[in-house]
Amino acid sequence: MASSRLVAPELATIKVHGTTRQAFLMRSTLAAGAAYGAMSTTGLITQALAQSGGGDVDILNFALTLEYLETDFYTRAAEQVKGLSSYESKLTRELRDNEAAHVDALVATIKKLGGKPAAKPTFDFGGAFGSPAAYLKTANTLEDTGVSAYNGAGPMIASVEVLAAAGSIVQVEARHAAMIRLARGKAPAPAAFDKASQMDTVLAAVKPFIKA
Amino acid sequence: MTDSALRELQDDPSSRKRFIKMLGGAGAASALTVVLAACGDDKASSSSAASSSGTTDMQSNTSDLKILNYALTLEFLEADFYDKVINSGLVKDAATVAIAKKFGETEQQHVDALKATIKKLGGTPVTAPKTKFEPTLAKGLKAVLQTAATVENLGAAAYLGQAGNIKSKEVLAAALSIHSVEARHAAALNILVGRGFGSGKGGLKGALPDGAFGKPMDDKAVLAAVKPFLA
Secondary structure (H helix, E strand, O other), X not given: OOHXXXXXXXXHOOEEEOOOHHHHHHHHHHHHHHHHOHHHOXXXXXXXXXXXXXXXXXXXXXXXXXXXXHHHHHHHHHHHOOOOOHHHHHHHHHHHHHHHHHHHHHHHHHHHOOOOOOOOOEEEOOOOOOOHHHHHHHHHHXXXXXXXXXXXXXXXXXXXXXXXXXXXXHHHHHXXXXXXXXXOOOOOXXXXXXXOOOHHHHHHHHHHHOOO | OOOHHHHHHHXXXXXXXXXXXXOOOHHHOOOOOOOOXXXXXXXXXOOEOOEOOOOOOHHHHHHHHHHHHHHHHHHHHHHHHHHHHHHHOOOOOHHHHHHHHHHHHHHHHHHHHHHHHHHHOXXXXXXXXXXXXXXXXXXXXXXXXXXXXXXXXXXXXXXXHHHHHOOEHHHHHHHHHHHHHHHHHHHHHHHHOOOOOOOOOOOOOOOOOOOOOOOOOOHHHHHHHHHHHEO
């Protein structure tokens, strides 16, 4: 697939190595986000989770995989990106710490429910750390994708307590997205609804790459 | 450019199979529409979140309508505030005007969507509350922007506080899609007014006022907090 056809090519450069269902769903999420835009994955997530029928632990493990990815991303960014302003560095560390707190909270919640936390996959972020601009662009797309993923998963959650936990995390992901967007000089809240394209739109867009 | 995930879908038959299985029946699913098609099902116990739609249940419908009308009241308030701020001429800087306009339009879209949803569920949208923003406007631009930041933080906390009370999955999906936009507004305004990341005096301040986890507020607390703005 030619990168020029991708809405968010930076998502397509991210590799998630892992064989868990959650790692697979994460790869599909990134693929859909790359093809349709970071905020268009909600429908994919909703549909995938509805089909999988795995319940709250599966959903939490999917969220955990996403938080592993974000934590790893900001940890490396803090170490590797050269030329960040002091505000951007501070923001990076703040976001890294928030994502790490999300990982801890999700692991604890999964255990509390009697589940087994998903193993941390290994990640490869391509050239995302080559420059402040490249890093912030990928961060922007990842945060928007995170919001979309949580919003898609929310209605699939059975327990009120788990929904409350997911809600308190997605609110912070949305705040992150706005902060990163502002740092890039972009509109912090580009749409009135953080909603996905309809599922059939996503399907139609992904179809050329699936020869069933 | 690796296009790794897409290539995996293209090249790996088992990956492809899983993906297609995952998407099975997708044509019928438009899980996230803002104007909602269905009512909730009240089979859910108090410890379970939104249930799937299908059968109409008056009780859950009534409780969702109450929440939607509460959200509508807050959106009316926000939309009216931005409207008054823009008309006041206090905001001169073009970038800030653009943000106020964009946020105001967004709140109006939330108003329209909530009204349509309430009607679709057979309810009657509440009318817009009479507001009292004159004292805030009289204090000047800084106070106005700080108030905007505070009101957006309240909005985000209010939606979060209702998520677990919503019965219908469709209503929950809509509420979540608005909740994160309120959170974006709140973070952006707090940065713009120079409050930084953390919480300040009086709570609900800063782009990340609660740190890594957003805190919900119940309707009582939210309505008490917005009371000064109601005539």
